[in-house]
Every structure is written in C-alpha cells, then in structure tokens.
Amino acid sequence: MTLQQRIFQGMTAFSLDTIVSTVASVLSAVLVFRYLDPTSYGRLALFLSFYAAGGIFLDLGMGGVFIAEIARARGAGDKSRVKFLLSHYLLLLLTTGTLLLIIFVAIGLRQGQPLWGMIGAYLWLTAPNSAAYALFHGTTRYRRLAAQSITRSLTRLALLATLPWWWRGEPLLGVGLTYPLMELVTLLISLRLAQIVWPELRRAPTTAYSRKELLAIFQRQGLYAALSIPIKRIIDQLPIWFLKALADDVALGSYAVAQRVLLLIFSFFRSMETTIFPLVSEQAEADKARLQGVLRQMQRYSFWTGLLIAIFGGIVAPWIIHLIAGPTYLMAVPPLRVMLWLLVLYAFSQSQRPLFYALREQRWLFAIYLLHAIIYSALLGIGVPLGGAMGAVLVRLLTTSLAVSARLFVLSRVASWIWISPWSVFAIEAFDRKLWERFKQRAKRAIAR
Numbered sequence: 001m002t003l004q005q006r007i008f009q010g011m012t013a014f015s016l017d018t019i020v021s022t023v024a025s026v027l028s029a030v031l032v033f034r035y036l037d038p039t040s041y042g043r044l045a046l047f048l049s050f051y052a053a054g055g056i057f058l059d060l061g062m063g064g065v066f067i068a069e070i071a072r073a074r075g076a077g078d079k080s081r082v083k084f085l086l087s088h089y090l091l092l093l094l095t096t097g098t099l100l101l102i103i104f105v106a107i108g109l110r111q112g113q114p115l116w117g118m119i120g121a122y123l124w125l126t127a128p129n130s131a132a133y134a135l136f137h138g139t140t141r142y143r144r145l146a147a148q149s150i151t152r153s154l155t156r157l158a159l160l161a162t163l164p165w166w167w168r169g170e171p172l173l174g175v176g177l178t179y180p181l182m183e184l185v186t187l188l189i190s191l192r193l194a195q196i197v198w199p200e201l202r203r204a205p206t207t208a209y210s211r212k213e214l215l216a217i218f219q220r221q222g223l224y225a226a227l228s229i230p231i232k233r234i235i236d237q238l239p240i241w242f243l244k245a246l247a248d249d250v251a252l253g254s255y256a257v258a259q260r261v262l263l264l265i266f267s268f269f270r271s272m273e274t275t276i277f278p279l280v281s282e283q284a285e286a287d288k289a290r291l292q293g294v295l296r297q298m299q300r301y302s303f304w305t306g307l308l309i310a311i312f313g314g315i316v317a318p319w320i321i322h323l324i325a326g327p328t329y330l331m332a333v334p335p336l337r338v339m340l341w342l343l344v345l346y347a348f349s350q351s352q353r354p355l356f357y358a359l360r361e362q363r364w365l366f367a368i369y370l371l372h373a374i375i376y377s378a379l380l381g382i383g384v385p386l387g388g389a390m391g392a393v394l395v396r397l398l399t400t401s402l403a404v405s406a407r408l409f410v411l412s413r414v415a416s417w418i419w420i421s422p423w424s425v426f427a428i429e430a431f432d433r434k435l436w437e438r439f440k441q442r443a444k445r446a447i448a449r
Contacts, residue, residue, distance in 0.1 A: 007294065010142040010275030017146035018267050024153035025264055026324060031160040033325040035171040038253035044172060045256040046244055049237040051119045051179075054100050058127060059093055061229030063134060064277070065222050068357045070138025071278035079204040081213075082139070087206070088214055090131040097127030118176045125183035132190035135197060140278055144193045151189045156182040221360045228366035235373050239392040242380040247388050250331070255389040257325050258335035262342065265309060269343060272298055273350045280354040288417050295351045296420045300432075302350060303425040306343035313340045335393045342397060345404050348422055352407045355418060364410045372403045 036044065059066075066089045073081035104120025107113075129148070136145040159178040167174035218226075239259075243252040276298070283291045313320070314337040321333050356365045376399045383391035412419045 006140060006279060007275055010140070010279075011271060013142040013146040014271035014274060015268075017149045018271050020150050021153035022264050022267055024157040025267075028153075028157045028160050029260055029264075029324050031157075031163070032175055033257075033329065035160075035163065035175055038328065039249045040172045041256060042244075042249035042252040044175060045240055045252060047115050047119055047176065049240045051122055052233055052237055054104065054119070054123045055126070056230035056233050057100060058096050058123060059089070059130060060096065061226040062089070062092070062218075062222055063130065064229065064353070064357055065217065065225045065362075067134050067138045067278060068281045069217060070134065071140070071281045074139050075282040079201055080206050080208055083201040083204045084206040084209040084213070086131065086135055086138075086201070088211075089134055090128065093127035093131050097124045100124065114173055115176045118173075118180055121180035122183060125180055125187055129183060129187055129190050132194050135194055137274070138278055139197065141197055142275065144197065145274075147193060148186060148190050152182055152186045155185040221357075221362045224362035224366040225357075228362060228369045231366070231369040231373050235369065235376055238373070238376055238380055239384075239396060242377075242384045243389065243392055246381070246384045251384075251388040254329070254332045255335055255392055257321065257329045257332040258339050258389070258393070261320060261324060261332075261336055262339045265313065265340070266343065266346070269302060269306070269346055269350065272302070273354065276351065277354045277357070280351070281358045284358040284418075292418055292420065295355075295418070296424050297429075297432075298351065299347050299420055299422075300425045300427070303344065303347035306345075306347050309343055310340040313337075332389070335389045338390070338393045338397060342400060345397075345400055347425065348408060349404045351420075352404075352411065355411060355415070356407075359415055361410075361414055364414065365407075368403055368406050368410070371406070372399060375399055375402065 032044075033041070066085055070082050070085050073079075073085065101120040101124040104123065105117045108116030108120070132148060133145065135141070136148065156178050159181055160175070163171075163174050163178070167177070239255055240252065243255055276294075280291065280295075317333045317336050317340075318330060321329055321336065325332070353365070356362060376395065379395040379399060380392060383395040385391075387394065408422065
C-alpha cells in the first residue's frame with residue numbers, strides 16, 4: 001500500500017475506535033459521576049495520578065523507542081530484529097510491573113487503603129497489554145490495535161453498568177476495581193490478537209542480536225527517552241497534585257471533570273499521531289518530500305478543526321457538562337472553555353514527537369520537557385492559590401504554548417528538510433482544491449438524488 005493508503009487504513013480503524021471508545025467513555029463517565037460525589041471523584045483522580053506516575057517506571061519510558069525501532073526493522077524486512085525487540089520489551093515490562101505491584105500492595109497494607117492494591121494490579125496487568133500494543137503499533141497492525149482499545153473501553157462500560165449487581169461495598173472501591181478487571185479482559189483478547197500476528201515472527205532466529213544491541217539503543221536514544229517520557233507524564237499530573245495541595249477537593253474535582261471532557265474530544269485528534277508515529281520512522285529516509293506534504297496537510301486540517309471545536313465547544317460547554325456529569329459539576333464549565341483552546345495548539349505539536357523519534361533526537365525532547373516542568377511547577381504554585389481550577393488551566397495553556405514553540409524552533413534547526421511553517425495553516429494547496437472539487441461533485445450528486 002502507498003503511504004496515503006496506510007494512513008487512511010489507520011485513520012479508518014482509529015476513527016471507529018474513537019467513536020466506540022468515546023461513546024463508551026461518555027457513558028462510563030456518566031455512571032461514575034452518578035456513583036461518586038465530587039469529593040470521592042477527586043480521591044479517585046488522585047489515585048489514578050499515582051497509576052500514571054507508576055506507569056513512568058513500567059517501561060522506563062522506552063515504549064516509543066521500541067515501537068520506532070520495530071517499525072524501522074519491519075521496514076527493512078528484518079523479522080529477527082522485530083522478534084528480538086518485542087521479546088525483550090515484554091521481559092522488561094513484566095519485571096518492572098511485578099516490582100510495582102509489590103510496592104503498591106505494601107503501601108496499601110500499611111495504610112489500610114485497598115485502592116493502592118487495585119492500582120498495583122492495574123499496573124501489573126497493563127504490562128503485557130503494553131507489549132501487545134508495541135507489537136500491533138510497530139508493525140502497523142492498526143485494526144488489531146483498535147480492537148484492543150475498543151475491548152478496553154467496552155469492558156469498563158459493562159463493569160460500571162453492572163456495578164450495583166456485583167459490588168455491595170463502598171462505591172469508590174467498586175469503581176476503582178473496574179480498572180484492573182478491565183485490563184484482565186483486555187489481556188485475554190490481546191493474547192488472541194497476538195496469536196494471529198506472532199506466527200510470522202515465531203521462526204525468525206534472534207542469535208544475530210545480543211543484549212549489546214539493547215544497550216546501544218539505550219545509549220543512542222533510549223536514555224533521553226527514558227528521562228523525557230517520565231517528565232512528560234509528571235507534567236500531565238502536576239495540576240492534580242497542586243490542586244490537591246493548595247486548593248480543595250471541589251477545585252480538584254472541577255479540574256478533573258473538565259479534563260475528562262477534553263480528553264473525550266481530544267481522542268479524535270490523537271488518532272492521527274498514533275497512525276503516523278511508526279510511519280514517520282519508516283518514511284524519514286524513504287521519501288522526505290511526501291512525508292513533509294502529509295504532515296503539512298495534517299497540521300492545516302487539525303488547526304481549523306480545533307479552532308471550530310474551541311469556539312463551538314465553548315458555547316455548548318454547559319450543556320455538555322450537564323449531560324455527562326449533571327448539574328452538580330457545572331463549576332467545571334469555565335475551566336473546560338479555556339482547556340478547549342489546547343486543541344488549536346495540538347495542530348502544531350501532533351507531529352513533533354514522531355519526528356523527534358524518527359530523527360533520534362530525544363535529547364531535545366528531554367531538555368524541553370524538563371524546562372516545561374520547571375516553569376509549569378513555578379506558575380502553578382502562583383496560579384492555583386489565586387484562581388483554583390481556572391488558575392491551573394490558564395497556566396497549562398500558557399506553558400503548553402511555550403513548549404510547542406520551543407519544539408518548533410528546535411525542529412527548524414536540527415531538521416530543516418522537515419520544517420513546516422506554522423503559517424502554512426492559512427495556505428491553499430492543489431490538494432485542498434482537489435479535495436474541495438470532489439466534495440462539491442458529491443454534494444451535487446446527493447442533491448440530484
């Protein structure tokens with residue numbers, strides 16, 4: 001298949017995944033908000049932030065590196081290297097996952113809080129699912145990747161919908177238990193999906209590679225990826241931690257609800273980055289001009305889509321919050337209206353991480369993430385006491401703008417061949433005119449019928 005066909009296949013699979021998962025997530029969120037009050041939801045958000053922090057150590061930030069290297073090996077037709085990378089990635093995940101499980105269970109026993117153990121089990125079950133994810137993503141098996149995601153979403157929805165039937169204890173604990181159970185069901189499906197892909201790799205010998213190969217990958221790029229990815233995940237959790245420490249559970253719940261709604265919308269945008277991540281590594285050396293054109297088109301359409309959603313979403317934000325969370329959470333409307341403008345910024349950042357990985361320039365990502373975390377923490381320390389949830393959102397918008405600009409500047413210097421001007425979102429190219437003509441022809445045919 002051509003590059004455009006492969007991207008179309010990925011976008012089709014992920015569009016279906018996004019629709020199903022978004023509907024399931026909305027319904028799941030509605031159920032969670034019915035089970036939990038703002039204080040309990042704030043506690044749940046706090047524990048999930050510890051899951052995210054534990055995930056930092058699950059693969060040591062090497063997931064993207066392994067996926068990019070698997071994509072390169074597959075592009076070169078080297079099945080032996082693909083098998084070697086996958087098997088050692090799984091070993092890494094299971095080792096760290098077991099250690100994290102022991103630590104979280106020990107903390108839970110010491111504090112008498114079962115949620116710690118649930119989060120530990122959630123992490124442990126995430127480990128083999130992450131290996132399956134790397135297999136499907138690195139080999140561009142987009143349909144199986146989407147099937148894994150859909151399974152996860154529908155399973156949690158089913159567990160929440162039937163919660164009153166199988167759980168009689170504290171609602172917070174019941175909702176928390178749905179996470180490890182969801183991963184368990186997903187693991188069983190992932191094993192079945194992997195059995196369909198694995199036979200073509202099973203007989204590939206790996207004797208040509210040793211652990212020195214892994215060490216070389218780590219020294220060349222993995223070290224900076226291992227440092228940058230954890231910092232990125234910590235950045236995502238900083239508002240939660242600062243709101244918990246400097247505000248109250250109501251402000252924390254307000255921010256968490258607004259972020260939840262944003263993530264539901266954002267999932268449609270994220271599917272493009274997921275699709276192109278392995279393809280950028282494959283095409284960076286094969287056809288730079290075509291790759292640049294595709295990324296430029298992606299930036300332009302994402303910008304205008306994000307702008308429309310930010311404007312329209314701000315108008316209907318009260319209705320969205322009322323529908324999903326109920327009138328109790330209407331205090332999340334102002335933070336959500338500001339958060340939606342992050343979608344406009346994402347148009348410029350969605351291709352940045354794939355490009356840094358394709359260029360093996362993770363050191364720049366590490367430096368930018370580190371600077372971002374420092375500035376973000378300092379400004380949150382000022383914004384949260386002054387503005388609560390709204391202060392945290394405004395700080396997030398400001399620091400994200402600075403980080404995106406910094407990455408654009410670095411890419412313009414380290415890889416001028418892939419430089420895509422931000423002003424290109426206002427350009428009209430031949431592809432756009434051709435697309436518009438097709439749209440008009442189909443519209444005319446539809447009207448004629």
